[in-house]
């Protein structure tokens with residue numbers, strides 16, 4: 001059995017939906033098809049919610065436009081015998097959605113719970129449409145079998161419970177199932193939640209892992225995983241093979257093509273992932289497996305995280321502060337903050353680490369309280385913070401064995417006058433990363449891409 005996931009652009013228009021129908025109907029007899037909301041809809045659902053919360057009555061026009069977009073697709077695509085049924089189901093969902101917006105407008109407040117409910121309608125509607133579009137497909141509701149639990153302010157998948165519910169849902173199943181991606185329910189409260197932006201990939205991975213699928217296919221709008229983001233580097237090339245670890249590194253460092261948590265469940269079960277193009281279905285795509293053949297050439301790709309904040313703990317005695325690293329990591333973990341780069345140049349007495357810009361304020365508070373005694377005594381001279389930075393990751397298996405890659409990256413940037421604020425060759429040998437000023441990001445990516453590809 002295969003699990004296929006079609007992203008927003010793949011289900012965004014009449015033409016792209018026709019491609020989806022062809023791909024699935026010409027495929028194997030047993031397939032689970034996970035779909036995102038119509039392209040761009042999640043952003044629009046959020047923007048409309050914010051309008052309503054701000055007391056802007058034009059949320060009503062937005063609501064009209066959202067309805068019209070769905071009705072148009074239904075009337076152009078769904079055969080007459082099924083059309084009334086689909087219109088009825090989607091209209092009911094739209095009515096519920098509008099009721100949510102009206103409530104937000106009335107109280108001028110947008111609680112997270114309500115926003116989670118609002119965004120869920122995107123996938124709930126698209127899945128009804130796709131299930132009716134594909135001959136013989138059956139709709140399954142992921143709200144009943146994808147479960148989350150609270151982790152700090154986030155909702156994370158309760159993998160064990162979700163696996164057992166998925167297995168129950170699809171016991172003895174054969175045929176074509178359509179499943180809304182992204183959406184879930186809280187295991188304790190039953191509230192509607194989601195797996196985070198881009199989370200439909202993760203829904204598909206959870207299903208693939210729970211059911212021991214033969215492959216997870218991610219259908220999107222590019223020919224495969226590329227050597228860099230093609231929107232920034234137009235000369236980026238498709239990478240035919242990649243290892244799980246390489247894809248994990250590239251995605252954790254900003255390659256948007258797969259939502260990072262997606263890779264763990266399938267990696268664990270050794271289920272290959274294929275990245276394929278809905279708009280060019282015969283292109284070979286990228287195959288991600290446990291160990292991709294090592295190319296002659298060590299670097300597989302480059303990715304970047306735009307909003308980066310760097311903290312530096314300074315002082316001659318910085319290295320003497322007991323367990324400075326572990327205390328920093330533990331402090332960050334208390335709020336679920338990921339540290340994605342650490343740099344501790346020999347003999348500098350300074351310890352730097354990078355977090356996402358969105359986590360920076362919380363990180364600053366945590367640091368100030370964790371190291372308050374050392375700051376008061378002067379054991380730490382200061383904790384400095386630099387914003388408006390970006391992190392670039394150069395990724396490939398076995399990079400440490402190829403000499404001088406790190407210095408080549410640094411020198412390339414240096415020659416162009418781009419300051420490297422922090423640099424790390426990583427704990428693993430699959431990643432070299434550097435922090436640079438955000439305004440130089442695109443230029444730096446161009447230079448590094450040209451250096452390696």
Ligand code: ADP
Nearest residue numbers: 007008009220222224225226228229255256257
């Ligand atoms: P979907 O709606 O199918 O989930 P996404 O927009 O989430 O699609 O992901 C696909 C997009 O990811 C591509 O259109 C491309 O612009 C972007 N992208 C960023 N980095 C890469 C990369 N290294 N390889 C391929 N695509 C990338």
Ligand code: ASP
Nearest residue numbers: 036042182197198199200
């Ligand atoms: N529709 C959701 C989003 O835009 C989930 C997804 O597309 O994967 O984030």
Ligand code: MG
Nearest residue numbers: 007198256257
């Ligand atoms: Mg995506």
